[in-house]
Amino acid sequence: MVSGYTDEHLQRLVRQYRKRSFVNAELWAGKVVRAVRANTTRLIDDEPLSRSPDWPWNRSTPASTGTGR
Numbered sequence: 654m655v656s657g658y659t660d661e662h663l664q665r666l667v668r669q670y671r672k673r674s675f676v677n678a679e680l681w682a683g684k685v686v687r688a689v690r691a692n693t694t695r696l697i698d699d700e701p702l703s704r705s706p707d708w709p710w711n712r713s714t715p716a717s718t719g720t721g722r
Contacts, residue, residue, distance in 0.1 A: 657663030675683075 657666050
């Protein structure tokens with residue numbers, strides 16, 4: 654989010670921001686978004702996943718909650 658002191662200041666900041674180079678994280682995020690958007694009509698078959706020992710319902714022990722406690 655960008656904010657300016659006045660409308661003119663904000664427009665100047667927007668112009669400067671649009672001219673800057675992208676950082677690698679932004680380029681990577683753009684690739685991911687385009688790939689997801691291009692494949693939203695494909696359905697994922699959960700059946701092969703459900704046969705995996707890593708599938709949550711096939712685990713003999715509960716998955717970690719990730720709280721680190």
